[in-house]
Amino acid sequence: MMKELPSVSIIITTYNHAQYLQDAIHSAMAQTHSPYEVIIIDDGSTDGTEKEVKQYKNVKYIWQENSGLSAARNKGIAKCKGDYVVFLDADDMLYPNALATNLKYFHLHPACGYVSGWYDAMNENKKIIGIYDTPPPQKDHFLYLLKNNYIGMHATVMYNTKVFEHLKYDEKLRACEDHDIYLKIAKKYPVFSHSEKIAAYRFHDHNMSHNIKLMLSNALKMLDKNRDDAFDPRAKMCYLAGKRNYRAYYADIVLGRIKNENPGYKPKTSLYERKLLWTQRPAQLIKYYLQRIVKSTKNIFQKKPFIRGHVNFGDLHRTKPLSRIFGYDRGGPIDRRYIEDFLKENASCIRGNVLEIGDNFYTKAFGGQRVAKSDVLFVNDSNKEATIIGDLSHADHIPDEQFDCIILTQTLHLIYDFDAAIRHCCRILKRSGTLLLTVPGITQIDYGEWHDTWYWSFTGRSLLKLLTTRFNPMDIQVQTHGNVLAATAFLYGLGKDEVNDKLLSEHDPHYPVIIAAKAVKN
Incomplete structure (x- = not known):
């Protein structure tokens, strides 16, 4: 008789992270070892989280008054039924092998209270910006944890559910509750850590770790209580x-x-x-x-x-950039500040049926309840979020006049036949529909996957000339963003928080970091 496979519960805790939640749920459902259940614990969100979750029939949704992460996780523990449990924050993601990998090590070390692995760091748009691969300890885990939280990311940990029969998350801690539970378990049980990457931690402006006072005061309190x-x-x-x-x-x-x-x-x-x-x-x-x-x-x-x-020249007296990935590893690219300002200014246009390229992050962030239907176009089927597969310059398969808004940010320079791409954008827009477009001006060329398809840079005049071939000139607005400081900082790879915001907001049309355009089809 075949032995029954171990069951794993995935508990996703969330507080006002509806814009990321879809990624977390998809990563949980895409496991090679299928989870026994996926439970969402909503810690009192007010951003439409429940609506986001209700579209998933196989996901259990539980709402509670805002009580903090520890209380949310304790509620998840009380409701879950798996032999093992994994906690995933709503803004992070599991890799498809996460459950299978940790179960493999539990099979080798069945007495363990938990098994933990390693992870990548990614930016808000899911681009990998760092790898956390320090060799884990092989013994004295409790002592190592007293010195340093070597685990780093909670979603890399799989717990034997039995440990929670006697242990709970400390609801008095507003942060570092994960480090606290690692110490409690490592003190009572054997534990095991491996170096296989099984998750991705998303860095963004709203990470709780930005609150230094909250994090440090709770970290010291947590160590004292242990x-x-x-x-x-x-x-x-x-x-x-x-x-x-x-x-x-x-x-x-x-x-x-x-x-x-x-x-x-x-x-x-x-x-x-x-x-x-x-x-x-x-x-x-x-x-x-x-x-x-x-x-x-x-x-x-x-x-x-x-x-x-x-x-x-100071720190800039160098021939190599401070960051080769546009400043993603230093707090986020400077050009994102201009892109998001442009989209925020035109948020009222993001409504009805909206098409975005690559993912629908900006659709959700700036469209909100105005969006009736969100579509994502991607060049191949490797992107599970894509609802339409194809190249925008060869988009004959998309019917005419389908969309009220198209969001095309920092993509046109990667399309060799950009004129055809604009032609298709105009064709598939409804009457009075809006194209919101941004393109790079002064920029580095990507060191990574986009290097071989980085064809163009633009100016305000060239983009206006391009758009007037398809749209009425009276219905086009083109604006440049940047100045010599912003352009220099962007080329060196400084993060957006490393340059004073008031200086970034100064406009000099002779140094365009990005060019943004709004074109209405009439």
Whole structure:
């Protein structure tokens, strides 16, 4: 008689992350080892999360008053029925082999309380921007966890559900509740960690980890509550090292942020964060302030601050960029700021039947309840979100006048026959439908997958000329975004938060980082 396969529950916790939830659900349902159940715990969302979930018949939806992550996970534990359980945050994704891989290691180590793996970092648009592959410990996991949360991403962990018969997430912790449960389990059970990548962590502007005070205060509280009065000397040393490591980690984040503040504007760092720097990085902070004072004084007395031959290039005195992936690894690309400002300005046009290329992230983010139907066009069938397969320059299979809005951001330069692509956009738009288009101006060429199909850059005049071949000139609005600082920072790969926002907003048409256009079919 064939042995019954182990059952796994996937619990997805969410709070106002409806725009990402579809990705999380799809990744849960696409497992090579099918989950026994997928449960959504909605922690009091107000962004249409329930409507997003209701389209999935095989997903169980549970709503609760906003009570925090720990309470949401505890509710999921109470409702799940699997032999094993995985917790997935709504803005993250599992790789298809996630369940099968961790079950493989549970088969080899059946006494374990949990098995954990590794993960990739991705940006808001699901592009991989980093790999987390530090070798995991093979013993003394509790001691390692006291020093450092080596697991990093909660979705890489599969728990034996039996551990939760006696353990629960601490609902008094508003952050670091995952690190806390790892410590509790590693103290009572054997655990195992491997280095196979099984998930992707999404970085975006609303990650809870951006709140330094919340994260650090809860991290220190969490370590304190796991300090046993009967600690042996090794455990005590690891506990003290863990507190130092957490303080140093968040101090370095703040130091990187403060170095990129503009002296003329209100600082982005809080009083709590600056106090942290004074205690953890006093020498670096004093050096930074002295350099800023010297620089300001020089500018006061120097009538010609840019004397020929005496320009101070500073950190930019280099021939290689700071980031080769457009700043995704430094807080997000500068051009995204302009793209999103343009779409926000024209959000009322994103309505009815909307077509977006690649994914429907912007459709959901800026269209909201105005969107009746969302379609995604992709060049091949590798994208599970795609509802239409094909090349936009060979789109004869798409019927005429189908869409009220087409969102085409940073894609036209990858299409060799861009004129045909614009022709098809005009054809498949309904009367009074709107094309919202952005293209690169001053830019690097991708080092990765788009390198071989990166054909064009545009100017405001060239884009206007192109659009007037298909649209009435009176119904076209073209605008450029950027200035010499924005263009330089973008080429070097600086992140959008590393340059003062007021400086980015200054417009100089001679340095277009992107060109944006709105064209209405009449």
